Amino acid sequence: MIKPLYPCLWFDGNAKEAADYYCSIFKSSKITAENPMVVTFELNGFKFMGLNGGPQYQFSPATSFVVECDKQEEIDYYWEMLGAGGVYNKCGWLDDKFGMSWQVVPAVLPKLMSDPDKAPRVIEAFMQMSKFDIAALEGA
Template sequence: MANQIYPCLWFDGQAKAAAEHYCSIFKNSKISSENQFVVNFELNGNKFMGLNGGPMYQFSPANSYVIECETQEEIDHYWQKLGEGGIYNQCGWLDDKFGVSWQIVPRVLGELMADPEKSPRVIQAFMQMTKFDIQTLLDA
């Protein structure tokens, strides 16, 4: 059996609340087990562990979760739902109300960045954005 790798998110007593919040946002998501210290949950089939570890550690943007979106509607959904009560940052980044950092990015961004002629214009366009706008990137 292969080793499974998944993130453990350290919360100060809010692991269950965070897991419930995330499961309400992502399709195909569920809490699979819980006790007073640990909540195991899945988001879009990806396993996560929430740990009620106390106040010793805080989240930072040095560890973020990327959500690659096909459509503007998906970007809008995750941006609004995850950002509610949190902090919106530049270039598709946000910190949710639990302090976890997320990057909400269009799938097409990689293709646009791979085009050496278009890439500088795309960079200039997205440096002006908080939430990504796919059409603006395509038009750059």
């Protein structure tokens, strides 16, 4: 039987705090096991491991998690919840208070980008945005 892959996230001694935080944001989530070294948790059915590894490594935007949203209300929710205490960037990217990078994006974006006539205007619009605005993208 092939086992699924899952990420191990290196934290500086606060893996349980991070897991609790993420589980509070994503409604279908839970902590599945914990000990002083690691905590395993599920976010929307996907398994993660948080490791209390120490200060040697930090997260970078080279790895990010994408939250695809159908409605503006979802974008607003995840943008505010994940970004609280962190840093808001351009084009739907943010770094949460633990330094993890997230992309909060509208599910309709690939469709808008596949229209060769509309794509340049959509790109121009979202390059000016921090948090995505679905109505503005659809109107571009």
